[in-house]
Amino acid sequence: MDKIRAHPVTVFYLFLRYIFAYLIPALGIIVSRDSIKQIAWWNISLFASTLIVTIIKWRSIKVTLHRNCICVASGIFIRSEKIIPFPKITSIDLDTPPLLKLTGSISLRIETNARRGKKASLSLRLYKEDAYKITNAILGGKKSEPISQFQTEHNRLTLMLISSTNAAAGFLFAYSVFSTGGTILGRQFQQNILTTLEGAALYASKILPPALSVIGVLLLFGWIVSFIKSFSRYYKFTVLRKKDHLVVISGLITLRESILFVNSINSVEFRQTLLLRLLNQYSVYLQCAGYGKQKGERAILIPAANYDKCINALKELLPEFEVAPVQISPPKRAKFRYISKPFSLITYTLSLTFALFSRYPRLFPALILFSLSLLAVFLWQFIISLISFQTSGAGKGKSSLTISYHTSFCLRRLHIPIDKVHQTALISRGSGNICDFEVFVNSDKKTCHKIRGLDKRDAKKLIRSLVKARE
Amino acid sequence: MSKFRVPQKAIFLWQARIMAISAIFALLSGAIWVVFGLAAALFPVAASALLLLFAAALPKRLSYFRCQVTKDEIHVTSALLKIKERTIPLGSIQFLEITQTPLERLLDLSTITIYLAGARTRLYTLSHQEAEQLLRLLKGE
Numbered sequence: 001m002d003k004i005r006a007h008p009v010t011v012f013y014l015f016l017r018y019i020f021a022y023l024i025p026a027l028g029i030i031v032s033r034d035s036i037k038q039i040a041w042w043n044i045s046l047f048a049s050t051l052i053v054t055i056i057k058w059r060s061i062k063v064t065l066h067r068n069c070i071c072v073a074s075g076i077f078i079r080s081e082k083i084i085p086f087p088k089i090t091s092i093d094l095d096t097p098p099l100l101k102l103t104g105s106i107s108l109r110i111e112t113n114a115r116r117g118k119k120a121s122l123s124l125r126l127y128k129e130d131a132y133k134i135t136n137a138i139l140g141g142k143k144s145e146p147i148s149q150f151q152t153e154h155n156r157l158t159l160m161l162i163s164s165t166n167a168a169a170g171f172l173f174a175y176s177v178f179s180t181g182g183t184i185l186g187r188q189f190q191q192n193i194l195t196t197l198e199g200a201a202l203y204a205s206k207i208l209p210p211a212l213s214v215i216g217v218l219l220l221f222g223w224i225v226s227f228i229k230s231f232s233r234y235y236k237f238t239v240l241r242k243k244d245h246l247v248v249i250s251g252l253i254t255l256r257e258s259i260l261f262v263n264s265i266n267s268v269e270f271r272q273t274l275l276l277r278l279l280n281q282y283s284v285y286l287q288c289a290g291y292g293k294q295k296g297e298r299a300i301l302i303p304a305a306n307y308d309k310c311i312n313a314l315k316e317l318l319p320e321f322e323v324a325p326v327q328i329s330p331p332k333r334a335k336f337r338y339i340s341k342p343f344s345l346i347t348y349t350l351s352l353t354f355a356l357f358s359r360y361p362r363l364f365p366a367l368i369l370f371s372l373s374l375l376a377v378f379l380w381q382f383i384i385s386l387i388s389f390q391t392s393g394a395g396k397g398k399s400s401l402t403i404s405y406h407t408s409f410c411l412r413r414l415h416i417p418i419d420k421v422h423q424t425a426l427i428s429r430g431s432g433n434i435c436d437f438e439v440f441v442n443s444d445k446k447t448c449h450k451i452r453g454l455d456k457r458d459a460k461k462l463i464r465s466l467v468k469a470r471e
Numbered sequence: 472m473s474k475f476r477v478p479q480k481a482i483f484l485w486q487a488r489i490m491a492i493s494a495i496f497a498l499l500s501g502a503i504w505v506v507f508g509l510a511a512a513l514f515p516v517a518a519s520a521l522l523l524l525f526a527a528a529l530p531k532r533l534s535y536f537r538c539q540v541t542k543d544e545i546h547v548t549s550a551l552l553k554i555k556e557r558t559i560p561l562g563s564i565q566f567l568e569i570t571q572t573p574l575e576r577l578l579d580l581s582t583i584t585i586y587l588a589g590a591r592t593r594l595y596t597l598s599h600q601e602a603e604q605l606l607r608l609l610k611g612e
Contacts, residue, residue, distance in 0.1 A: 075570075077572070077573050078570060078571070078572050078573075079570065079571040079576065080568055080569065080570040080571070081568065081569045081570075082566060082567070082568050083566060083567040083568070083569070083606065084565075084566040085564075085566065088564070088565045088566060112565040112566055112586070113565050113588040114565035114566060114586035114587060114588060442588060
């Protein structure tokens with residue numbers, strides 16, 4: 001039984017939680033119009049009391065490493081103790097952001113299948129050697145050499161990030177950085193950035209309509225920020241296969257190491273966006289509780305590669321996962337089920353534009369801009385649905401179930417071990433022979449996967465064979 | 472097979488908690504009566520009365536609580552509002568949490584929460600000694 005203490009840097013992170021408390025003296029200025037001197041005293045006393053509370057809280061964190069479980073006790077007023085048995089741990093994350101690197105500490109996150117937000121996982125900042133001691137204890141105390149390795153080339157990573165980077169997410173991130181940076185570094189910093197943005201928008205407005213140029217610049221800027229953030233996160237992305245687990249290493253500024261237990265992986269997913277489809281490339285994702293759970297994280301295994309390379313890499317990294325082919329596909333008469341949604345959205349947009357144009361002819365430029373941007377999105381969905389009709393389906397191998405379907409902008413093919421499928425359902429509308437096939441899998445993200453428009457008899461046959469395989 | 476029940480001290484604690492909330496509602500109803508009149512105060516008065524009734528019925532309801540740990544399973548019977556019987560295979564427990572509020576510490580009580588894959592079961596307040604014993608059984612020691 002080893003007793004481990006949290007690293008003193010924990011005080012800083014605990015202190016950050018109470019930062020909002022400094023709003024109280026600021027509100028005091030507005031409400032009571034106290035003098036700045038008085039506010040400063042308020043702030044000093046608040047700072048001192050918060051610091052004392054966080055130090056006591058840090059001292060109260062006690063980690064005990066038992067033979068087959070880890071216990072973490074914490075809390076001042078409400079004492080709590082978490083007991084996590086080692087066999088239930090699905091993934092371990094070891095992150096080293098610059099601040100922790102400077103202080104010789106590491107952030108350790110332990111995840112289980114109990115998916116209840118932040119409470120379901122254990123997050124600690126520990127001395128490096130203590131974190132590795134815990135990791136080794138969870139891994140069974142034996143150091144194992146890598147059996148196989150997969151390293152991503154930069155151009156493949158760039159391709160994956162180009163096809164899946166979200167401009168809006170980047171813009172929101174940049175906005176929060178500027179607003180926080182503005183408050184820390186002063187108004188000058190905030191003004192400089194905003195003036196640069198405004199200048200770019202003005203320049204573009206000479207060529208494009210003003211609204212479009214502003215939206216365009218903001219989206220482009222957001223996209224670039226998001227891309228850089230993701231690129232630094234997945235820089236030198238390497239996957240190592242060891243005895244019974246995978247080790248994923250990546251990161252430029254923050255070094256990340258994730259350990260995933262192979263028997264905790266719920267499914268392997270081949271994903272294609274429209275751009276990747278055009279280039280005949282695939283991204284391979286994993287569904288394992290905890291992996292890719294953090295904000296802005298993706299559960300990648302292979303960022304981008306052609307199908308054969310993906311299969312070869314998968315055979316080396318996860319030979320336990322069987323890649324069964326699709327055996328049943330939607331019949332021709334189910335085509336309308338695939339295209340009906342985007343088709344009706346395109347029709348609604350066109351008719352709404354015509355109706356508004358005939359009523360308000362002066363709004364023509366704004367209407368064109370609005371309808372074109374909507375049409376572009378719906379047309380994209382329409383193309384994805386058409387491709388999906390040809391690729392969707394399901395199939396069963398010796399030990400795995402394969403399902404292929406699409407979500408709004410993405411084509412997905414999942415390979416799920418049969419014992420990880422915890423429920424299947426057939427949903428039919430009307431008396432036709434067509435039905436939707438739903439598969440429920442253990443996951444902390446998407447748990448229900450739906451294939452549209454399968455033949456009912458084929459789907460029933462598949463379910464029966466699944467039941468037999470389980471028996 | 473080990474059996475656990477809610478101790479008398481824990482029942483008093485729960486009653487005290489509910490009665491405190493009931494008192495808050497009673498005070499609130501008084502204030503509402505003064506400001507808005509009797510009709511507006513009826514809802515908090517009713518809520519306060521209902522909570523008092525619930526506090527009175529609590530010893531009987533909590534007496535239904537049983538927790539049995541067998542070799543492979545844990546059976547929990549609770550009846551706070553409706554009778555609920557749960558059987559949890561020990562293998563499906565992901566992790567355990569034991570908590571103690573200051574009042575619970577004073578009365579030597581604690582609460583155990585069992586985290587399952589996608590669900591959570593909170594066992595009612597037990598004596599700290601029993602909670603530790605239960606914890607040892609769940610840990611398989």
